Amino acid sequence: MSDAISQQLEDIIKDLPWQVEAGSIATLSAGLTQQCFVVRAAVVAQSETQPLFQPIVIKLFSAKQTIPGLELWHAADKAGLAAKVIHVSDVHGFVASSFINAANLNQLNMSYRDKIQLTCKALANLHQLPCDLNVLCPTSIIADLANAAEPKLKANNIQLADVNTLISETLDSLSIDASRFVSCHGDLNFNNVLHGDGVHFVDFDCAVLAEPEWDIAMMLAINNLGQEYINCAISAYQHNISSFSTNLSSEKVTRYLDIALLINMLWFLSADIGHFDKAQHSWAETQIKHGKTLIERRFLR
Numbered sequence: 001m002s003d004a005i006s007q008q009l010e011d012i013i014k015d016l017p018w019q020v021e022a023g024s025i026a027t028l029s030a031g032l033t034q035q036c037f038v039v040r041a042a043v044v045a046q047s048e049t050q051p052l053f054q055p056i057v058i059k060l061f062s063a064k065q066t067i068p069g070l071e072l073w074h075a076a077d078k079a080g081l082a083a084k085v086i087h088v089s090d091v092h093g094f095v096a097s098s099f100i101n102a103a104n105l106n107q108l109n110m111s112y113r114d115k116i117q118l119t120c121k122a123l124a125n126l127h128q129l130p131c132d133l134n135v136l137c138p139t140s141i142i143a144d145l146a147n148a149a150e151p152k153l154k155a156n157n158i159q160l161a162d163v164n165t166l167i168s169e170t171l172d173s174l175s176i177d178a179s180r181f182v183s184c185h186g187d188l189n190f191n192n193v194l195h196g197d198g199v200h201f202v203d204f205d206c207a208v209l210a211e212p213e214w215d216i217a218m219m220l221a222i223n224n225l226g227q228e229y230i231n232c233a234i235s236a237y238q239h240n241i242s243s244f245s246t247n248l249s250s251e252k253v254t255r256y257l258d259i260a261l262l263i264n265m266l267w268f269l270s271a272d273i274g275h276f277d278k279a280q281h282s283w284a285e286t287q288i289k290h291g292k293t294l295i296e297r298r299f300l301r
Contacts, residue, residue: 009037011092012058018042021053028057035060038099043086055099057083059203063093069204070095072183075129081122082201102196106189112225113232115190119219120236122199127182127212127246135181136210138167138259145263148270156269156288162295163262174255180246181209188219212237212246217256221264224286227254258294265291 013020024040037058042051061067067090076082077097087096105115146153146160153160185192186206194200208214216233220226234248268284276284 008060008063008092008094009058012060012089012094013039015089015092015094016041016087016096019051019053024053041096056086057097057099059095059097061093061095063091065093066090067093067095069133069186069207071131072126072129072133072185072207073204075131075183076126076201076204079125079129080198081126081129082204100194100196100200102194102200104191105193105195106191108195112223112229115193115223116219116225116229116233117236118195118199119188119190119193120216120233121240122193122201123185123188123212123215123219124237124240126185126201127215129183131183131207131209133183133207133209135178136184136186136208136214138171138263139164141263142167142266145266145270149266152269153266156292158265158269158292158295159299162299163266166262166295166298167259170255170258174252176211180211182212182246184208184210184212184215186210186215186218187222188215189222211252211256213248213252214256214260216248217253218260220253221257221260221290222287224283224290227257230254230257261287261290261294 009025019042021040021042024038026038028036028038037060038055039058040053041056042053043056067088070085070088073082073095074085077084083097083100085095085097088094105118108115142163146163150160184207185201185204186208187203188201189203192201192203194202206218216230216237220229220233230250230253234250234253237248264287268287271284273281273284
């Protein structure tokens with residue numbers, strides 16, 4: 001644990017409105033961006049002399065910055081689709097939430113189709129939650145990531161102009177309909193989907209307003225799944241929408257999938273991978289490879 005993280009945790013412990021059990025801090029997830037920890041805190045006092053300690057999750061963010069996706073997290077919590085948010089601090093940069101004792105989908109021995117079906121059934125419910133979020137803007141995301149990734153773009157023989165051309169062509173073919181925008185999670189890596197007593201989503205950092213096909217496309221892209229799973233995802237989603245009538249387009253999922261692959265390629269090129277473990281390094285390499293393959297198919301025919 002870095003000195004900066006240790007200091008942030010010390011500040012968080014002081015900021016929490018409950019007594020924390022000594023020596024109870026444990027790392028839950030190193031994460032690719034923010035880190036998560038579990039502590040035992042007396043959220044509900046059994047008595048003044050005998051506190052009742054229970055695990056809570058502390059998710060770190062940058063201090064004194066607006067915590068991303070928090071509105072959707074709150075809405076998902078109320079809908080039973082996420083852990084309960086129990087304390088938020090913009091000053092010290094963290095969210096404290098209830099601990100869900102469940103495995104994520106990457107930890108479970110089930111087929112990709114089963115994982116997709118579980119995720120998309122719950123996703124149809126998440127999309128019904130109205131939230132005030134930023135609208136997905138792929139060109140802006142690409143521009144921000146490209147600045148950070150520029151040295152590695154050259155090292156990987158990737159031309160930013162080719163990336164921008166592909167994005168522009170794909171967006172031109174999409175015919176985006178703002179009337180179909182829903183509250184999208186934006187990062188449905190199977191690590192972010194818990195399955196135990198129901199399905200719960202975690203990590204709402206990438207939440208945006210977008211067409212529902214965006215969430216399905218990013219789910220496929222970030223989990224290294226191809227177009228052959230699109231119909232499975234759409235079928236599971238459509239089967240669970242009930243009164244929420246949205247007909248998904250497999251063609252739009254395909255177009256958004258291309259955008260997601262390019263964004264992920266740039267993100268992993270720009271990421272500080274020094275703290276990645278072996279599996280995360282392999283994942284990063286595969287994500288970069290998918291984006292490069294997409295560019296090569298378009299420009300190296």
